[in-house]
Amino acid sequence: MPELPEVEVVRRGLVEELQGTRVLGWWLASFRNVGVDADLEYPGVEGWPVGEVARHGKRIRIELGDRAILHVHLGMSGRVAVTEARSPLQPHTHARLHLDDERELRYVDPRRFGHFRIRGASFDDLGSMGPDALGVEVERLAAGLRGHRLTMKAALLDQRVIAGIGNIYADEILFAAGLHPLQISNRLKDQEIELIAEAMQSILQRSIESGGSSIRDYVDTRGRSGSYQQSHCVYGRAHQSCVRCAEEIRQIAVAGRSTYYCPRCQPLRRRIARPLIRRNRSK
DNA sequence: AGAAGGACCTGCACGC
DNA sequence: TGCGTGCAGGTCCTTC
Numbered sequence: 001m002p003e004l005p006e007v008e009v010v011r012r013g014l015v016e017e018l019q020g021t022r023v024l025g026w027w028l029a030s031f032r033n034v035g036v037d038a039d040l041e042y043p044g045v046e047g048w049p050v051g052e053v054a055r056h057g058k059r060i061r062i063e064l065g066d067r068a069i070l071h072v073h074l075g076m077s078g079r080v081a082v083t084e085a086r087s088p089l090q091p092h093t094h095a096r097l098h099l100d101d102e103r104e105l106r107y108v109d110p111r112r113f114g115h116f117r118i119r120g121a122s123f124d125d126l127g128s129m130g131p132d133a134l135g136v137e138v139e140r141l142a143a144g145l146r147g148h149r150l151t152m153k154a155a156l157l158d159q160r161v162i163a164g165i166g167n168i169y170a171d172e173i174l175f176a177a178g179l180h181p182l183q184i185s186n187r188l189k190d191q192e193i194e195l196i197a198e199a200m201q202s203i204l205q206r207s208i209e210s211g212g213s214s215i216r217d218y219v220d221t222r223g224r225s226g227s228y229q230q231s232h233c234v235y236g237r238a239h240q241s242c243v244r245c246a247e248e249i250r251q252i253a254v255a256g257r258s259t260y261y262c263p264r265c266q267p268l269r270r271r272i273a274r275p276l277i278r279r280n281r282s283k
Numbered sequence: 284a285g286a287a288g289g290a291c292c293t294g295c296a297c298g299c
Numbered sequence: 300t301g302c303g304t305g306c307a308g309g310t311c312c313t314t315c
Contacts, residue, residue: 001308032291058309076308077293092293111292113309150285159310167308256287257308 022047057163075113
């Protein structure tokens with residue numbers, strides 16, 4: 001399931017693959033998450049030059065000439081690949097961008113949680129998004145976390161607070177920072193926020209260098225899996241021993257998501273609002 | 284304002 | 300073997 005590191009690996013792959021190409025046209029499936037703005041005409045034989053391939057959080061934006069931007073979100077199971085136009089189509093291929101060198105950019109998404117939309121250059125999809133998690137400054141992270149009264153797990157998953165973190169890295173970051181997932185975001189001490197910021201940078205950076213985490217579906221633009229899942233300390237390790245203290249890793253539901261943590265390395269501080277704990281424990 | 288649950292969607296693991 | 304069921308999760312929406 002692609003989060004920031006996986007999306008960044010995909011972005012870097014696209015930069016390599018799409019350099020110097022032009023988009024001549026497209027084929028788009030008809031379902032709600034795939035489409036093109038009604039007022040954009042087909043590029044035609046001259047094509048649109050592929051420009052900057054940028055990323056914010058889990059979203060990729062690809063400039064197409066000066067009039068359009070391709071917005072891609074991989075959702076749960078989305079993949080993009082640049083392949084020979086003649087190569088056979090994989091099942092669940094929902095979009096194909098025809099390039100000027102006999103290749104295609106293809107978007108495949110079995111679970112259809114992702115998005116693939118060609119929109120006018122002025123369209124802004126980042127409106128309420130928080131800062132990108134990679135390289136975020138401590139002050140901005142602190143402002144985001146203290147601006148909401150959320151459990152830490154919910155805060156890290158909330159793209160308005162910080163963009164790019166999903167279920168896996170939220171758990172890994174909280175473990176590295178020694179914070180319980182039910183800790184309340186606007187009651188953190190400065191030192192705790194610094195620990196989160198440090199853990200976030202080091203984990204995301206290391207994961208990118210490992211090609212991301214491949215849990216089920218994720219592969220990069222050339223179909224290669226990442227290996228960071230081998231470095232996970234808590235995610236998916238319920239009932240196994242903590243790598244740090246050997247205590248049993250626990251699995252609970254927080255913000256509607258499976259959450260893994262070590263009760264000894266991530267103790268719950270008392271200043272938590274009681275109703276929150278009761279509600280979560282009653283599940 | 285925030286929590287919770289449902290909807291979207293498919294593949295996979297599991298139990299019978 | 301084959302079927303039904305539950306689960307996984309990113310995001311948006313509704314309800315409380």
